[in-house]
Amino acid sequence: MEPMKIAQAVLAHLGGRDNLESAAHCATRLRLVVKDMTLVNVAAIENLDDVKGCFTTDGQFQIILGSGVVNKVYRHMTSEGEIQAATTSEVKRAAMKKLNPLQRLARTMSNVFVPIIPAIVASGLMMGTLGMAKTFQWVNGDSGLFMVMDMFANTAFVFLPVLVAFSAAKEFDANPFLAAALGGIMIHPALQNAWTLGGGIEKTIEVFGVSIGMVGYQGTVLPVLFAVWVMGGVERTVRRFVPNALDIIVTPFTTIVLTGLITLAAIGPAGRFLGNGISTTLALVYDQAGLLAGLLFGGLYSTIVITGVHHSFHAFEAELIKNVGRNFLLPIWSMANVAQGGAALAVYFKTRDEKIKAIAIPAATSCLLGITEAAIFGVNLRLGRPFIAAAIGGALGGAYVVFMKVGMTAVGLTGIPGLSIVQPASALHYLIGMALAFGGAFASVCLLGFKDANAEKETENERNLSA
Structure with missing residues (x-):
């Protein structure tokens, strides 16, 4: 479908130009602030060619189009609808007005902490690498190089x-x-x-x-x-x-x-x-609730992601590293993310909807790298039961990493990249937890099934034609 036609259709299904308060885009998504969501035909937008999914979060209605396509569609949208282009920060400010106080607090903490995550990740990666190198005696901990690298690793936290x-x-x-x-x-x-x-x-x-x-x-x-x-x-x-x-x-x-x-x-x-x-409270819950804490946190995390509140957890994770010495929350979040990938992959094998099939494989792969948006909003939540299956997988993986006391040295990395900041002694258990989460979600989709809406429509059409 031509970008211009996609733009025209999106505008029409959004309720027209007058229903848009602000519009911007990032690398893969249109980020829109809509005045009245009741005028938006979400199903019609999701069924457009090249639209990989859409969702509402943090006061924004976001449409996933993919890199390259989003720029062209946005350009036509701003031209066709005479919409004034806005920066993502301007859209965020407009969206903040639509949030309740708790959501605004979470979004504020996210806006503060997310920009500095690269520095924390870099330090955490170095700390993890140095810790592993010292544990397995790959390097001399008293060497000049080790001491210099240790200084580099600590700087962002100091x-x-x-x-x-x-x-x-x-x-x-x-x-x-x-x-x-x-x-x-x-x-x-x-x-x-x-x-x-x-x-x-x-x-x-x-x-x-x-x-x-x-x-x-x-x-x-x-x-x-x-x-x-x-x-x-x-x-x-x-x-x-x-x-x-x-x-x-x-x-x-x-x-x-x-x-x-x-x-x-x-x-x-x-x-x-x-x-x-x-x-202290988080550590107490972690120590006393044990498997139950892992089950609850791992099972509910993806639901929290939908609200956008999860971004505020980075601050608490940094406090854990400072006060407890390790981040025991991030491994649980990682299990929930990986589980979304397992559910999306199962959907790929079970669905007859070619559009969902096209999204499912890359979405499942991105979950293994810690990026879950496409899987959650484009596949699992869209179909309902696969999202529940992912929660089951996340709960299983979360319970395991809690039971095995898996910890991380930084924030911001989950899935396979998260291995770089896992405490060396926990690396094997982290991998086992990911396998449980991914496999548990995959198996749960197979057991629970789901309604393949578009495929059912095609079957109904075939029956009508044959009749």
């Missing part, structure tokens, strides 16, 4: 508050460089390193009658998020009262001094307490 602060500033409308400076204050060498807190706080000082523990926040996430949020408010308030001629001098100075003091005296300790509380 300076995590600076990275988080810079990213958070964009979300909280604060100066990113002032935010980075605030992150630097939180890990200043004059403060006790956070990794040594097991022995207690070594030094406390008094400022204006307030007792301040001289403790750093290396590896933490929540304290710096709160601090930058407060900084944004302080900066905007100060700027309202400062003459333009003095703004460049007075506003940064006042913002840093006030926010720095508030952070060390109140925000930091409160954020650390909250982070420790969340980590």
Whole structure:
């Protein structure tokens, strides 16, 4: 189907140009903010040639078209419908207005944390590789090369508050460089390193009658998020009262001094307490519930993905690495992702719908690489029962990795790439868990079956013709 015809059909099924509030696209999807979803004919859009699926998440109606095609369709859409092109960030801001407070909070944390994942993944990958090399004695742990690489591996976690602060500033409308400076204050060498807190706080000082523990926040996430949020408010308030001629001098100075003091005296300790509380609670559930925790988390994760709330988990995973020493949630999420691939592959063998067949194989493959959108929205959720089957597979794999205490050293990687950040001693169990998740989902689809809607229509048409 020609891109222009796809664009025209999409616009018509969306309820016309007047029903679109904003439109943008990413590498594979149209990202649309629709005024009234009741006017959208979702089934008709899904049945268009080259449309691999569509779904609603985070206030956006997204249509999966694939790389190359999406650019051409979007260009015709903006031309045909006289829609003003928007950036993905503009669409996200428009979509945020449609979310409830909990969804907005989750989306905010996602917007802050997702941009810094490459740095965390790189550090985690190096940490995992070095740990494996040392465990199996491939290298000398006292060698100069090992020590240098170990320094590289730790850097993103040591300076995590600076990275988080810079990213958070964009979300909280604060100066990113002032935010980075605030992150630097939180890990200043004059403060006790956070990794040594097991022995207690070594030094406390008094400022204006307030007792301040001289403790750093290396590896933490929540304290710096709160601090930058407060900084944004302080900066905007100060700027309202400062003459333009003095703004460049007075506003940064006042913002840093006030926010720095508030952070060390109140925000930091409160954020650390909250982070420790969340980590302790998760660890308690993990240890006490055991297999049940794996079953529940692995089975429900893909449902959480549909809501978009899963993006906020990265912050909690970083807190786990800091406070517990390993990320035990990500292996469970990985099992759920892989299970979606097993269900999609089973659909490929069972369906007679050629369009779904064309999506199922690449969708199943992408799940093994940690990307589940095509499988969830283009295949499994679309057919219903395969999504339930994937939940069963995710629960089985999740229970196994919890039972075997599989942990990871970073965030952001699942499926086969996740092997690079799995703790060396857990690598075999991680692979077994993936096999259980993938195979369990595949077998569950075969047992549960599903309604092959388009195939049924074709059969009905054949019967009518023969009659």
